[in-house]
Amino acid sequence: xxxxxxxxxxxxxxxxxxxxxxxxxxxxxxxAFPDEPDARYLRVAALFEAWDIGWSAxxxxxxxxxxxxxxxxxxxxxxVDVTRAYVAGSAGRNVEAAGLFxxxxxxxxxxxxxxxxxxxxxxxxxxxxxxxxxxxxDLEQALRLSPASxxxxxxxxxALLQAGRLQDALVRAQQAVALAPLDPRTLVGVSxxxxxxxxxxxxxxYAARACELARTGNVxxxxxxxxxxxxxxxxxxxxxxxxxxxxxxxxxLYNLACYWAVAGHRVEAxxxxxxxxxxxxxxxxxxxxxxxxxxxxxxEFEAIVAEVKKRLRP
Numbered sequence: 001x002x003x004x005x006x007x008x009x010x011x012x013x014x015x016x017x018x019x020x021x022x023x024x025x026x027x028x029x030x031x032a033f034p035d036e037p038d039a040r041y042l043r044v045a046a047l048f049e050a051w052d053i054g055w056s057a058x059x060x061x062x063x064x065x066x067x068x069x070x071x072x073x074x075x076x077x078x079x080v081d082v083t084r085a086y087v088a089g090s091a092g093r094n095v096e097a098a099g100l101f102x103x104x105x106x107x108x109x110x111x112x113x114x115x116x117x118x119x120x121x122x123x124x125x126x127x128x129x130x131x132x133x134x135x136x137x138d139l140e141q142a143l144r145l146s147p148a149s150x151x152x153x154x155x156x157x158x159a160l161l162q163a164g165r166l167q168d169a170l171v172r173a174q175q176a177v178a179l180a181p182l183d184p185r186t187l188v189g190v191s192x193x194x195x196x197x198x199x200x201x202x203x204x205x206y207a208a209r210a211c212e213l214a215r216t217g218n219v220x221x222x223x224x225x226x227x228x229x230x231x232x233x234x235x236x237x238x239x240x241x242x243x244x245x246x247x248x249x250x251x252x253l254y255n256l257a258c259y260w261a262v263a264g265h266r267v268e269a270x271x272x273x274x275x276x277x278x279x280x281x282x283x284x285x286x287x288x289x290x291x292x293x294x295x296x297x298x299x300e301f302e303a304i305v306a307e308v309k310k311r312l313r314p
Contacts, residue, residue, distance in 0.1 A: 019046070019049050019050045019053065022045075022046035022049065022050075023046050023047070023050060025046075026039075026042050026043040026045075026046040026047075027043070029042060029043065030043050030069070035073050036073070037070065037073050037074035037077060040066070040069050040070040040073050040074070041070060041074075041077060041079055043066050043069070043070075044063070044066045044067060044070050044079055044083060045079075047059070047062050047063040047066045048063060048083055048086075050062075050063075051063045051087075053184060053185065053214055053216055053218065053219070054214065054216030054217060054218045054219070054246075054247070054249035054251065054252065055090075055218075055249040055250035055251060055279070056247055056248060056249050057279075059249075060087075063083070063087065064087075067080055067083055067084060078104055078107060078109075078110060078114060078118075081100045081101075081103060081104045082100075082101075082104050082114075082117070082118055082121065084100055085097045085098075085099075085100030085101045085104070085121070085122070085125075086121045086124075086125065088100065089125035089129075090125075090250075090280070090282070091280045091282065094125075094129060094312060097125055098122075098125075101118060101121070101122040101125070104118050105118055105119070105122075112145045112146065113145070113146050113149075115145055116141075116142040116143075116144075116145035116146035116149065116152060117142070117146070117149075117151070117152075119138045119139065119141045119142035119145070120138065120139055120142035120149070120151065120152045120155050120156075121155075122138050123135040123136070123137070123138030123139035123142065123155065123156075123159060124139075124155045124158070124159070126138060127155075127158060127159045127162050129284055129312060130284035130285075130312075132159065132162055132163040135159045135162075135163075136156075136159050136160070136163065139152065139155060139156040139159050140156070142155075142156075143156060148179060149179070150176045150177075150179035150180030150183055150185075150186055151180075151183075151185070153172050153173075153175050153176035153179060153186070154173070154176040154180075154183070154185045154186045154189050156172050157169050157172045157173040157176060157189040157192075157193065158189065158192075160172060161192060161193060161196060162285060166193060166196055166197050169189075169193045169196075170190075170193045170194075170197065172189075173186070173189040173190040173192075173193045174190060176189055176190075177189075177190055177206075182213060183213075184210040184211075184213045184214035184216075184219050185210075187206045187207070187209050187210035187213070188206070188207065188210045188219055188222050190203060190206040191203030191204070191206040191207035191210065191222060191223075191226050192222065194206075195225075195226060195229060200226050200229035200230040201230040201231075203226050203230075204223075204226050204227060204230050204232070207219075207222050207223040207226040207227075208223055210222070210223065211223040211239070211243075215246065216246060216247075216249055216251075216252060217243050217244070217246040217247065217248060217249045217251070217252020217253070217255075217256065218249050218250075218251030218252040218255060219251075219252075220239065220242060220243035220246060220252070221240065221243040221251075221252050221255030221256045221258075221259055222255050223239050223243070224236050224237075224239035224240035224242075224243055224255075224256075224259045225255060225258055225259040225262060225291065227239055228259060228262055228263055229262065233263070236259070236263070237263075240256065240259050240260075240263075243255075243256060243259075244256060248275075250276055250279050250280065250281060253272045253273075253275050253276035253279065253281075254272070254273070254276045254281060254283075254286075256268075256272045257269045257270070257271075257272035257273040257276065257292070258289065258291035258292060259291075260272065261291055261292050261293075261294050261295055262291050262294070264294065266294065266295060266298065269292070269294075269295060270295065270298070270300050270301060270304075273286075273292075273295075273301070273304050274300070274304065277304050277307060277308070281308065282308055282311045282312060283308070284308065284309070284312055286304070286305055286308055287305050287308075287309075
């Protein structure tokens, strides 16, 4: 498929994380070229960005349909297995995810950039299974293959956070922002590092900008939590209410639970955690997340943790 003003606009929108623009442009592209693999791949890339920044059932259905359409026109396209692996891992289907990632990395036709992305996504999957060593190995390999990818820096930031390497995480987070200053993921990464360093006030501007750009519950709930930890409780409550009014997404439910737990509202926190669990939450970090420390010992919280552990077993 030859480059055109439309495909150029699509790539620019995806790379710039302008999700509504990317979705609109790729919809026009696949309408014009329904049997062109490149058009279908760009559509999947846009749908994945939308899904990854703020999960919803509608986004999940749209992404799965996009993958089916890409597989129809190009059954061997690596993006089919890569994206399905990441989605499976996010839903707790860890054996399926690991098998798909390994199958893709065994291929000999991957470009260095794509191989780097697969390592990064597999590493990110391992982070939330609790496999920090495997995650960091994958993400460092991804960085060697693609040293200028903001996405890889952002995912490496999160892995380092989970491993407790806070100063290393701050360096990687700031590098991610330098590469992609308008990407909500990179901005949230900096705010989360400052939070874990005990300096949440320094993270507020980053979280505020991320919420402004993304307008998802996932990102805007982080803003509410950051405000609260910075002592700006009245603003935090207003931000939390605004996050609750946004379309429901999995990360938003979890981060709202964190906000309400830190704010001392156990019932609200547990309600959001239960809803996140119902929608497929499967991250091992729940048990050691300091934002949820006030819930430890509560029978409902312990039941949620037990269910997450059960889902994470091979």
